[in-house]
Amino acid sequence: MAQRTGRRPGNRDTSGEILAAARTIFSERGYDSASIRQIAAMAGVDAALVHHYFGTKEQLFRDVVDIPVEPAALIADIFGAGVEAVPERIVQSFLGICEGPATGPALFGLLRGAVSHQWQGLLLREYFTTQIIRRVLSRLDTVVDPAEIPLRASLVSSQLIGLTLARYIFHYEPLASVRSELVVKLVAPNIQRYILGELDLTEEDARQLVTVLTGLEDAGK
Amino acid sequence: MAQRTGRRPGNRDTSGEILAAARTIFSERGYDSASIRQIAAMAGVDAALVHHYFGTKEQLFRDVVDIPVEPAALIADIFGAGVEAVPERIVQSFLGICEGPATGPALFGLLRGAVSHQWQGLLLREYFTTQIIRRVLSRLDTVVDPAEIPLRASLVSSQLIGLTLARYIFHYEPLASVRSELVVKLVAPNIQRYILGELDLTEEDARQLVTVLTGLEDAGK
Structure with missing residues (x-):
């Protein structure tokens, strides 16, 4: 288990929290200006963890919007x-x-x-x-x-x-x-x-x- | 006061009831097929009362839609x-x-x-x-x-x-x-x-x- 460093470990609903943060950041700043770094900061996790769960910014965005279109x-x-x-x-x-x-x-x-x-x-x-x-x-x-x-x-x-x-x-x-x-x-x-x-x-x-x-x-x- | 004949007298929220009935009839049947008679029947009032409160079918429809456009x-x-x-x-x-x-x-x-x-x-x-x-x-x-x-x-x-x-x-x-x-x-x-x-x-x-x-x-x- 990760030590408490102020960042949350992966055992809570981390992916849900990342999605919620991404939703806020994407809708407030738009796709172009949003960054994985901002989303990670809002969710209180490391940027690497966001990439681990969701891949690229584009893939994360598609998960937020949730239309099954490629x-x-x-x-x-x-x-x-x-x-x-x-x-x-x-x-x-x-x-x-x-x-x-x-x-x-x-x-x-x-x-x-x-x-x-x-x-x-x-x-x-x-x-x-x-x-x-x-x-x-x-x-x-x-x-x-x-x-x-x-x-x-x-x-x-x-x-x-x-x-x-x-x-x-x-x-x-x-x-x-x-x-x-x-x-x-x-x-x-x-x-x-x-x-x-x-x-x-x-x-x-x-x-x-x-x-x-x-x-x-x-x-x- | 009107006698009780199964139709409601004008002293309750008759115009509100007519509007509610009109909303239902217009949206279910469309403007062309809707009639004042049907609306009056649903509101439990006389057709003449509908005309008295709201004028023609067209005027009633505009009151139902409630966009201040002529x-x-x-x-x-x-x-x-x-x-x-x-x-x-x-x-x-x-x-x-x-x-x-x-x-x-x-x-x-x-x-x-x-x-x-x-x-x-x-x-x-x-x-x-x-x-x-x-x-x-x-x-x-x-x-x-x-x-x-x-x-x-x-x-x-x-x-x-x-x-x-x-x-x-x-x-x-x-x-x-x-x-x-x-x-x-x-x-x-x-x-x-x-x-x-x-x-x-x-x-x-x-x-x-x-x-x-x-x-x-x-x-x-």
């Missing part, structure tokens, strides 16, 4: 039919998550929680932004202006979240009952515009975007 | 700059509701409730579909195939709900912080496609749409 596999699938098909594949993959017997309920649970609890909303945002949409967009950086990626990512998210609510949670008809192939055909062109379309930003728009994003970075986000 | 004024505003400007005006008006000091909190409250409580989701859907989006689309019936209106309305709703969540509830950046004029410019073309764009429905798609919508009607919706 981002790497998802992104491979989204790019599996070339850049042209990316918008269609995004909608397809997203509907696949919503309609999966394990992933659907997990996502809907998180989404419901996100609406009532600020921290769950922040986790959901961080998950989609950092793990999925930003990665997809950064693979398109030869065709998309990198300065526009965060804006495009948030627009894509707005449509996908709204689609999830309208089709699966509020059951807006006929969108809720038509087959998913039709939903893909209907929604993909709008996702395409958000990802690849000309946004016609004026110089003033571009300046405002920089101000907003710089402000966020300065605030430690 | 659909007629909203729709006049949406069409105020001609058909061309309708998509832009829809986004503008919607952001106006979200950013209004009374209307924003009311809408967000309803939306939060809608995610956790089925009946609130149904009311929200009925409100937007019947009171606003369907009315807008039916004024466009010379340019839009009437058979496609319910589908287009549910697609528009999906984007507007997602925009509300992403910008005002989950605070997805930079979408949450850019000024509303930019949001209108970014989102309006996507709303335009959902309202006026070619949806390229195949014959099979069109058949499925009819089946879904007919099924809903048969189910008393």
